[in-house]
Amino acid sequence: MYKLIQSVLDSDEKTALRQLIFTLTATGKRYLLRNEILLAFADYCHQFQKPAYFYHSSSIGKLIEYTHEIILDEESTWFVIRPRIASQEVWRIKEDLTSFEMMTPQALLDVRDRFQRGVREASRREAHRFQRGVREASRREAHRLINGYQPHILEIDLHPFYENSPTISDPRNIGQGLAFLNHYLCNQLLTDPQYWLEILFQAIHGLRHDGIRLLLNNRIKSGIQLAQQIHQALKFLSQRPPNEPYEKFRFDLQQLGLEPGWGNTVARVSETLQLLDRLIDSPQPAILEAFVARVPVIFRVVLISIHGWVAQEDVLGRDETLGQVIYVLEQARSLENKLRADIKLAGLDLLGIQPQVIILTRLIPNCEGTFCNLPLEKVQGTENAWILRVPFTGANPEVTNNWISKFEVWPYLERFAIDAEEQLLAQFKGKPNLIVGNYSDGNLVAFLLSRSLKVTQCNIAHSLEKPKYLFSSLYWQDLEDQYHFSAQFTADLISMNAADFIITSTYQEIVGTPDTVGQYESYKCFTMPQLYHVVDGINLFSPKFNVVPPGVSEHIFFPYSQTADRDSNLSQRFHDLLFKTENPQILGYLNNPNKRPILAVSPINAIKNLTGLAECFGKSQALQERCNLILLTSKLHPSEATNSGEAEEIQKLHDIIHNYHLYGNIRWLGMRLPSREMGEAYRVVADCRGIFIHFARFESFGRSILEAMISGLPTFATQFGGSLEIIEDRDNGFHLNPTDLEGTAKKLLDFLDKCDAHPEYWLEISEWMIQRIRHKYNWELHTNQLLLLAKMFSFWNFVCPENNEARDRYMEVLFHLIYKPRSEQVLMAHQNKKHKVQK
Structure with a gap:
């Protein structure tokens, strides 16, 4: 990057850079992210009538292409550059463009803190005063700030623990x-x-x-x-x-x-x-x-999934945990079957050895008619897989007796791990051989249990919250009351570094794409102002990272063309439900039920972006003339929401339907469908030669994408997240930008045109998507890889023991000195709510 920046400053493009920085400054923003930077540069090129090549091929164009953040300081401009995947450089260019230098991660974190303080401390006028105050500070103070020195802030640096470890180079x-x-x-x-x-x-x-x-x-x-x-x-x-x-x-x-x-x-x-x-x-x-x-070394496995409603009989979690609960139940079935087969092939069934899989979750006394208050429940379709439920204990049963959001569970996890260890040992009559954590809370408990029991630990994040919320670490104090990110992000750092190996569903989950930062990559270097700086939070090149995609249950989700496996009565009932039936939990009717259906299945929240899809449909008269929009959610009315954000999104969807007069072209089913019925819903839409759309602003993976594809539905999905790897090839024709409604409508209409011109095209795409899932996303492959990884890393830890004890001691320090005090703040908030209710 040095040569590229030098070439800009040594050429006529220096003027262009000065003009661009002036343009950015005029917007009033001081912190710009990649999309804003690219748009601003495109506007600049248009405004100054630059030739077409300038945007892509000039030195400044290449510099902007690599730039992911720009911070406008009073005396300089900071460029956070990503020259390649999993690599970041920070460059500071002087205000007069006379010099530039590479800066340390610590300096970047300090300038982010200064920016955050300036924004937090006041209104625009006060912010202006703040900037003037920095200008007028003494030279020594300015030098101290510019060179990255900030006293009294904890720096977390995990790099020393990976220094002597084998590392992937490419x-x-x-x-x-x-x-x-x-x-x-x-x-x-x-x-x-x-x-x-x-x-x-x-x-x-x-x-x-x-x-x-x-x-x-x-x-x-x-x-x-x-x-x-x-x-x-x-x-x-x-x-x-x-x-x-x-x-x-x-x-x-x-x-x-x-x-x-x-x-x-x-x-x-x-x-x-x-x-x-x-x-x-x-x-x-x-x-x-x-x-x-x-090698027969794994017989007992613990899968930890804590905060959801982990139950069967079509309970399957709340909206925020539905995918995780389905994942864990299917994984448990697949693991138990595989272990049983392996034990028989090894000749160990003769000794009476049996596999045992336990899903460890929390017991919820006020279980709302589910079985979540049962301490032990057998997993359906298995011989020896069980759901073991351990209650949260604490001084506030009004809280712990009820379901608790994933953002609120932090004060109860340490005690839960202690209680769970005792019950696991009793249930297994010995130690487990493998502990698999799920999500941030389950991974933290996996760390505590594996540390105590000396057992191999596997982490599965499913979805890390940090990259979902813009500036979530920089403005953590503003978000703390609602999300408690200080506890969660600390828990993530602890568990991902302590884990023996980490399973992800996609490559981009680790390090993103050339244009986007990966979920784990977002933990590499970040600041939580006034709490700590993470100088180096994770080694992305560590062999502990392994991409092992999940599967989908082919007993429930299978191609529409497998008519022998389908129930004709159920098919007819669901056809009527999707297109005709009147019901208090269904909004809208279809003027022409024979138009091609567009199906979307999702919880309702801002990230899943059903409102964006509805608006895209509402703005496109051409789509409305050729298609009907079918939305499957679990709720229909704001009064059913469990939080204010969900209520706002439900109301926004109602408003869009009303404002665009979509009632004759839309069916919104606000009801929770059992999995088997959900499978038939996909197939009924495929019978009608429909399509499936997943329009999330970001999706770490997307189980509904697998379900739709295996059912035979041509599937369009967001380009932001794991669907890039699920749906590949095909000239990117099935990836959607949820921020580009006009472009989305055009892609859909282009597909419809091809189908109308060549009816076999729909069949060709349908079959390609079925085979894509069958060959890559199935539970047999997943389970084989998971067990092989567990065995290999156990073997690795034996033959090449690393300095893991020092690393784990460091994690314990973070746990006791940062995580616990932050989680105690959550507990105090719960207790304060209790007192307010009593008053």
């Missing part, structure tokens, strides 16, 4: 930690084969389950002897029928030092031993992965 390989570790370990095996043979022996030799020895007994005492006995065992097995069951030769193998766990037949045991033999002789990543996948 940004394109971020999220492929498993493949990286396989190559790294194999290289180590090749470097010192005798040492690694001994380490490998020790890792296998120590395996037990409930006191039962697995794989090796004490007859084998070294790595060299292990290699010798493998050859003896393979020679012995070569003389027996491949399908002979393990129990018939079990004792022969024990005489050779081999205990149960290698396989359930002669063929399976031989294959596993051959993998180990090849690994010892010629380490290769594919062989290491195949062998580790067969």
Whole structure:
């Protein structure tokens, strides 16, 4: 970037930069983000009649293309530049454009703080006075501020804990930690084969389950002897029928030092031993992965999902947690089935070993007619997967007996983890082998439990709140009463750094795209003024990051064309419900029910942006002439909302429908549909050759996108978030910019034109989307990868132990000195609400 900035300042483009900065200053804004910067530069180019090439190809054009933030200080302009994915540079250019220099992260955080203080401290006049005060400060003070010195602010820097760790070098390989570790370990095996043979022996030799020895007994005492006995065992097995069951030769193998766990037949045991033999002789990543996948080390798994209504019978959480609850229930079923199959293939079912999966959540006494007050509930469709509910305990049962929003749970998590540990040990009759946290609260509890039990920890964020809310960390104090971000962002820092590995649904969830910052990347460097600075919050190149997309239940969501699996009566009922039936929870009627339906399924909130979709539809007469809009939500009236933001969005949607006179072209169903019925709703719309739209301002992943695509609906989705990876190729024709209503309408109309001109086009896109989900987004692939990651990182921690104890001690300091005081503020707020109600 140095050469690029120098080229601007050494050429005629210096004048253009001066004019652009003047234009930005004239807007009155001092802090501009990427979209504002690009629009301002486009306006500048138009205003000053720059040639077409100037916007993209000039040096200043390239500089603006890389710029994600501009901060206008009194004596300089700060450029936050992202030259490539997962990389950021900060440059300060003097006001007179005579010099520039690269600045430290600390300096950037300080200037952000100064900006925030200036905005918070007063009105525009007072802000002007503030800026004048900075100008008039002494030279020493100005120098101190400019060079990034701010006393009495805690700096959090996690970089030292990753300094000596293996690190991915190519940004394109971020999220492929498993493949990286396989190559790294194999290289180590090749470097010192005798040492690694001994380490490998020790890792296998120590395996037990409930006191039962697995794989090796004490007859084998070294790595060299292990290699010798493998050859003896393979020679012995070569003389027996491949399908002979393990129990018939079990004792022969024990005489050779081999205990149960290698396989359930002669063929399976031989294959596993051959993998180990090849690994010892010629380490290769594919062989290491195949062998580790067969090692029986995981039998008990805890999935933590705390704040939602984790229940079955179509309860499935509140709107804010619906996707997470579905995810965890389906994951539990898939895990239990996979573990059971693996145990049988390993020959361990003969020893009575059974898998056990527990979904750990909170017990809610005032459960509103659900089963959320049951301490233990079996997961439907499993033999030994359970929902274990542990209550929140505290001094305010008026709060803890009820459901609590995900933004309010923080004071109760530490006690919950302590109580849950006792109940988990009792339920398992031993320790779990893997703990998987879900969302910020579940991940923090996973940290506390794994730290106490010394168990492998996996984190799944689903969605990090920090990047969802503009300037959420910079203005955390203004948002604290409603969202308590100080506790949440601290909890995120603790759990994501303490985790052994992190699962994400997409690559962009980690590091975004060339144009957007990733969710985890937003934790790399940020300020929470007057609380702390995060100088380096996470190593994005760490192999702990792994992209493992979830699946979708194909028993519920399957293609419309699978007519043999469909209930014709249910199909007819849902056709009537979507297009004809009158109901107090349905708004609108259809003048022409035969027009092509546009379906949207979503909770109602500002981020999901159903109001934006309705406005897009209302502004396009062409869309209204050719389509009907069908909205499926859980609520229809503002009185049903659980918070003011939701109520405002519901009312806004009513206003848009009224203002654009959409009643004859829209059906808004405000009712919670059970999952099986929801699956049929997608298929009914596909029967009518409809389309599905997900129009969120941001979506970390989007389960409804998977559901719609597997049902056979051509699907258009927001370009901001994980749908970029779910829907790929096809010339970007199915990605929508929710801020561009006219462009969205045009994309939809272009698709309709193609379908009208070539009816087979709809069928072609429908089939492509079905196959896309089947081949990449299925629970079997997800579960295989999850268990392989757990095994590999357990093996990694054994053979290459890092300085994790120091890291975890650092996390404990953050927990006790920052997180707990902030969470206690939430508790005080709850207690104050109680006292106000009593008065």
